[in-house]
Each structure stands twice: as C-alpha cells, then as structure tokens.
Amino acid sequence: MTTPTTSEPTVYAATVDSRAGFRGLLVAEWIKLWSLRSTFWVLGSGAPVVIGINANSARSNADRLAHQPELPPAPPPGLPELPQMLFDPLSTAFVEPAWQLLMVVTGSVGALAVFGEYTSGLIRTTFAAVPARRSLMAAKVSVMAAVMFVLGAVVAGASFGVTQAILHDHRGMSLGDPGAVRAVAASALLAPLCALVGMALGALIRHAAGTVVSVVGVLLLLPTLFQGETYRWVKEIGNAMPLTAWQALVRNPERDYNAGMYPVSVTEAWIVCVAWLLVAAVVAIDVVQRRDV
Numbered sequence: 657m658t659t660p661t662t663s664e665p666t667v668y669a670a671t672v673d674s675r676a677g678f679r680g681l682l683v684a685e686w687i688k689l690w691s692l693r694s695t696f697w698v699l700g701s702g703a704p705v706v707i708g709i710n711a712n713s714a715r716s717n718a719d720r721l722a723h724q725p726e727l728p729p730a731p732p733p734g735l736p737e738l739p740q741m742l743f744d745p746l747s748t749a750f751v752e753p754a755w756q757l758l759m760v761v762t763g764s765v766g767a768l769a770v771f772g773e774y775t776s777g778l779i780r781t782t783f784a785a786v787p788a789r790r791s792l793m794a795a796k797v798s799v800m801a802a803v804m805f806v807l808g809a810v811v812a813g814a815s816f817g818v819t820q821a822i823l824h825d826h827r828g829m830s831l832g833d834p835g836a837v838r839a840v841a842a843s844a845l846l847a848p849l850c851a852l853v854g855m856a857l858g859a860l861i862r863h864a865a866g867t868v869v870s871v872v873g874v875l876l877l878l879p880t881l882f883q884g885e886t887y888r889w890v891k892e893i894g895n896a897m898p899l900t901a902w903q904a905l906v907r908n909p910e911r912d913y914n915a916g917m918y919p920v921s922v923t924e925a926w927i928v929c930v931a932w933l934l935v936a937a938v939v940a941i942d943v944v945q946r947r948d949v
Contacts, residue, residue: 681795702761709754714819762869766854780919808847842905895920899926
C-alpha cells in the first residue's frame with residue numbers, strides 16, 4: 657500500500673500562480689473595462705461631441721472671417737500701426753467647454769472603474785482572487801491610462817485636423833506652427849489625467865453620486881475659486897490645477913492675450929500635469945491597500 661503524495665497539487669498551484677502574473681491582470685482589467693456598456697456609450701458619444709463642438713466653432717469663425725472687411729494697408733514708415741485684433745486659429749481646436757466635457761467624461765469613466773466594483777460587491781471576489789491589491793490596482797491604472805491616452809490623442813488630433821481644414825482659407829495652422837504640437841500633446845494627456853483623478857476619488861469615496869460630484873468639483877469647480885489676481889497666492893493655487901495648466905499649454909504663444917497677472921509658464925504647466933497624473937495613480941493604488949472592503 658502506497659502513501660498518497662501531495663506533490664501534484666503543489667505543482668498545479670505553482671503553475672497557476674506563474675500564469676496569473678501582471679500580464680494576466682492587465683488582460684483581466686482590459687476585459688472588465690470593455691465589458692461595461694457604459695464605457696462604449698460614454699466614450700463613444702463623448703468623443704464625437706467634443707470634436708463636433710470644436711468643428712462648429714471653426715465653421716462659425718470661418719463664416720465670420722469670410723465676411724470680415726480686409727485689413728487696412730500698412731501705414732507709411734514713421735507712423736504707428738493701428739492695433740488689430742488677430743484671430744487665433746488654435747483656439748478653435750481647443751474650445752474650453754468642449755474639453756471640459758471631455759474632462760467630466762473621462763473622469764467619470766475612471767471613477768466608475770473603481771466605485772462600480774465597490775457598489776456591486778464585485779470587489780470582494782476580485783480581492784479574493786487576487787490578494788495582491790496594489791498589483792491589481794496598478795494593472796487597473798495602467799489599462800485606464802493607456803486607453804484614455806489613445807482616446808485623448810484621437811480626439812485632440814481629430815479636433816486639430818478638422819478645425820484647421822475648415823480654416824484652411826482663413827489663416828489655418830499646421831502642426832509645424834508654434835504651439836500646435838504642444839497643444840495637441842497636452843490635450844491628449846488631459847484624458848488619462850482626469851481618468852486617474854476619477855479613479856483616485858473613487859477609491860477614496862466609494863460612492864457613485866459622491867464620486868461623480870467630486871470629480872466635477874475637483875476638475876472644474878475648484879479652479880474657478882482661485883482665479884482672482886488680487887492676491888498672488890490665490891492665483892498660484894489656481895495655477896496648480898489641471899484645467900489652468902491645460903489652458904496655458906493650448907494657448908498660441910504668438911497671440912496670448914489672456915495670460916493676465918502671475919501667469920503659469922509652459923514648464924510649470926507640464927510639471928502640474930505630470931504631478932497630478934502621478935499623485936492620482938499613487939493614491940488610487942495605495943488607498944485600497946490601507947482600507948478594508
């Protein structure tokens with residue numbers, strides 16, 4: 657009579673563990689994200705609306721420029737030139753209400769990816785299957801950031817291409833013009849930034865309505881509280897907000913009329929965007945490790 661051995665279950669467990677690595681977590685989170693119908697509806701409808709708002713702005717400006725009287729000839733040497741309002745074609749590709757809508761859409765999708773599991777109770781099953789919570793959240797953050805960056809790049813590139821094609825006969829721009837590539841890159845980065853902020857807030861609040869309201873409050877409402885120029889410290893806080901940093905990055909450097917007092921520089925704006933991106937990712941990953949389900 658032989659004694660049963662336990663080597664086979666041990667080998668099987670080791671095989672399962674080796675296959676369930678970080679790559680497997682990425683695949684699982686990809687499936688989770690795209691299995692939600694809300695992902696298709698929200699992103700699929702939000703992106704065309706953003707591009708459409710920008711295109712409508714370009715068409716309106718093209719009609720206005722077509723009926724605008726020609727500029728007066730240059731004055732003789734020695735006489736001062738009359739001030740003229742220059743049209744900024746870059747602003748039509750990055751109309752602020754359109755991109756604020758994108759911020760809300762991407763922030764809400766990021767928040768839903770986290771609080772949706774908590775409100776449905778699926779998070780218990782998820783953590784039971786994958787006890788390494790930080791690895792799980794790192795995979796979720798990575799998938800969300802990659803998807804949203806692609807979305808942001810598509811929307812930014814399409815908005816710029818469509819609007820400048822509409823304005824081709826009215827001082828349109830190309831990617832080689834000053835500030836164009838920077839504006840497109842900043843707008844592409846805005847989508848994952850807002851999505852990760854939404855994930856961080858979802859991990860902290862874990863409630864659907866509270867998280868969505870917080871996303872809108874942090875991304876859109878909070879910057880409006882720090883727009884005054886009476887006190888420099890107030891404006892400096894406003895300059896540290898993602899919306900303000902994005903506004904600075906999409907301005908045409910040759911026609912920047914609205915910088916105001918204490919403007920944020922291009923370098924500072926990039927630092928703000930990267931800092932928010934990294935801090936939001938760290939919060940989303942670390943909070944679930946420190947709090948019970």
